Every structure is written in structure tokens, then in C-alpha cells.
């Protein structure tokens with residue numbers, strides 16, 4: 051398989067502002083070109099737009115707005131993991147030889163229709179994600195004897211880390227008490243346990259090995275990809291305290307990269323809700339089953355930013371179509387040693403975990419210098 | 420009548436393959452194993468509570484039927500995991516399915 055590198059990126063701040071989807075897409079893509087002046091945009095073969103927005107023909111619209119005429123242009127929607135799914139598609143176009151350079155731009159508005167999966171009637175009237183998150187939280191707490199106070203640390207940690215990311219939605223730190231005293235959405239979920247819908251965009255440019263080396267001195271290589279879909283409906287999840295799709299996707303990605311999890315120095319984890327972070331860490335093998343919170347507590351207490359350095363979805367906000375792209379950009383920055391005051395010490399291998407609809411599908415990427 | 424027609428009338432039915440007898444959930448016209456058509460089984464089916472949480476005064480529960488498929492239903496009384504329940508009410512309101520168990 052031909053090697054594929056990440057050679058440039060651009061992103062917008064994640065906000066609650068009412069912006070047109072086309073403007074968000076244009077903004078992050080413009081940022082990419084502005085900060086990477088060595089890129090000849092006319093060499094871009096494909097433009098992929100990652101979004102759940104209902105607007106049509108967005109990749110052709112984006113291409114016209116930035117003044118290019120790619121061979122391939124289309125949108126990709128897969129709820130919350132649209133972003134990494136788009137990156138996987140870009141990888142496939144390049145590694146197959148159909149394209150040399152691919153632009154992926156992800157964008158979402160705060161009122162995205164992707165927040166509710168209307169099709170999933172097995173959820174009855176409980177279609178909002180807070181209900182599956184409550185069931186996961188209840189089940190996980192009970193199974194592993196975890197308290198609400200324990201889970202609240204995920205939110206405390208990720209809001210804290212987000213304060214070092216100027217693009218993050220969160221502008222405040224919180225204590226465990228703040229999380230526990232925040233609005234009770236259900237018996238098992240508080241407002242501060244949730245990532246928040248917002249508007250935002252993120253763009254990334256991928257290229258073949260030859261092109262990557264021409265464009266930049268420090269390409270970041272996508273060395274592993276793993277994906278798994280177990281179902282679309284939440285109630286098909288056999289276990290309510292573990293993430294089967296994430297386990298499969300993680301194993302595939304690490305196998306492809308010929309790495310084991312202990313070699314991963316930094317990771318972006320899909321913490322849509324507090325409970326998702328320990329569940330994902332366990333599914334990926336960062337910790338043993340039921341011990342994800344021990345790792346999270348240790349990282350928090352030692353101020354170690356290894357997991358979710360940009361602040362995770364809880365700290366950054368979650369503009370669905372942009373999230374996976376933004377997570378990937380964070381790992382690129384960390385590996386390029388350009389993550390400013392949230393930079394980890396000399397990371398060599400990074401991992402992105404992005405999932406949809408109660409972990410019914412997951413995508414995992416392994417990135418290396 | 421299909422599953423939704425029955426549900427609109429407040430009847431909870433379970434789709435089953437006319438040929439291989441597999442229960443098909445979510446409801447569908449076709450079997451995903453042998454691709455033949457499904458028919459609807461009627462009856463008072465028992466379900467088992469797998470997990471639950473609570474919003475305001477109502478519990479919402481993951482309920483498993485026939486050891487095969489699960490849905491989320493609401494319940495007024497405090498449930499217990501493993502409790503055997505029945506559908507009390509069901510239907511479609513403003514396009515959204517609802518199930519209540521007892």
C-alpha cells in the first residue's frame with residue numbers, strides 16, 4: 051500500500067455562533083491555505099466534505115469558493131465519526147493511486163441534525179444521546195464500582211486541558227463538585243458530563259509519499275487504520291459497559307501500524323460523555339477492563355496531557371463533522387512539536403479514536419512522524 | 420398490516436420470518452438470513468429489564484424480549500435489573516414510537 055501523509059491543516063475556533071455551514075467550511079479551508087503557502091491548490095485531486103448538515107453539494111460549493119476544480123468532490127456523513135471516515139476515504143483515494151492530494155474539510159453548525167438518529171425507533175421516545183449515555187453510565191458505574199465523583203474527573207480534566215487550547219469552546223475550569231452540582235439531565239448524567247454541540251470547522255490536507263515530501267519537511271504518516279460497525283441501533287449493543295466496535299477498530303489499526311498500545315504516546319479519545327473516556331481507554335487497551343478511571347485520575351493528578359490534550363469533546367465542544375478532523379490535527383501538532391503550551395514531551399506515535407451513536411461504529415487512526 | 424400500522428393502533432407485534440422463523444428486529448419486511456418475507460406475531464410478550472435510569476419521575480429501561488432483541492421503554496414504578504415486565508401501552512406519537520412497560 052502506498053504511504054499517505056498529512057501535510058497541512060487549518061481550523062476555526064469552536065463556538066456557539068450562528069454561522070452558515072458554507073462559511074464555516076470556507077473559513078477552515080482558507081486557514082489551511084493561508085498558513086501553508088507552499089501548497090499549490092490546483093494540484094488537489096479530491097475535495098471531501100465531512101458533515102451532517104442537510105445542505106447539498108457542499109464539496110462542489112467549497113471547491114468553487116476556494117477556486118479549485120478537483121476531479122473528485124463529494125460529502126461524507128457518518129454521524130459523529132464523519133471526520134475520520136472522510137480521512138480514511140482520502141487515504142484510500144491516495145493509496146489506490148486515484149488521487150495524489152486530497153483536501154478533507156469537516157464542518158458543523160450547533161444545531162446539527164446529526165445529534166438525533168431518527169431511524170433508531172428501538173429507543174422509543176428516548177432518542178436523544180443523553181439517554182444512551184445515562185444507560186452506559188449506570189451500567190459502567192455498577193459493573194466496576196465507580197462513583198459519580200470518579201466519572202466527574204473526566205470532565206474536570208478535559209475542561210482543564212481545553213484552557214490551553216484557544217480554539218476550544220470551554221473557557222472555564224470546573225471542580226468535581228461543580229460537575230456534580232451541574233444541571234441533572236437524568237439520574238445518571240449531569241450537564242457537565244456532556245460534550246456540547248457547537249459550530250466549528252477543521253481542514254486537513256493529505257498527500258502521497260512523493261507529494262508529501264515535496265510539500266513539507268515534516269509530514270505525519272497515517273500508519274494504521276481500523277474501523278468497525280457493529281450496528282446502527284443503540285439497543286443492539288450487547289454490552290452496556292464496554293465498546294465492542296472500538297476494541298475491534300483499535301486492534302486493526304495497531305496491527306496495520308505494527309505497534310502495540312504501550313507505544314502510543316498521545317491519543318485523542320471520543321469523550322462524547324464522561325463515561326466514554328474510560329470505556330474507550332479500556333477497549334483500546336490503554337488500561338485493563340474496569341480500570342480506565344485509575345489511569346484518568348493518575349493523568350489528571352500529574353497534569354499529564356497524554357489523553358485528549360486539546361480538551362477532548364467535553365472541553366472543545368463537538369461539531370460532529372469537524373470533530374474527527376480536529377482530533378487528527380491535534381495529534382499532527384503533537385507529533386510535530388507545535389502544540390504550544392499543551393505540548394507533550396517528544397511523542398513519536400499518536401492515536402485518534404472517533405465513534406458514532408453509542409459506539410455502534412468506531413474509527414481508529416495511528417499517526418507517526 | 421405492517422408493524423407500524425399495528426403499533427399505531429397500540430398493538431405490539433413481533434416480526435418473524437415466514438420461512439426460517441427468525442425474529443427480525445428492528446421490524447422489517449424481509450428476513451436478513453433467508454431473505455423471505457416476515458409476518459407479525461401477536462401476543463402478550465414478556466420482557467426482561469437489562470438496565471435502567473431515571474429522568475424526572477419516570478424510569479427509562481432497556482428491555483429484552485424473547486432473549487433476542489431490546490428496546491427502551493418507560494416505567495412508572497422503580498424497576499430492577501432482571502425484572503420480568505410486559506408492554507402496558509405502545510404507539511406512535513408525532514412520528515415517534517413509544518413503549519410503556521409494567
Ligand SMILES: [Zn+2]
Nearest residue numbers: 436439450453
Ligand atoms: Zn428467514
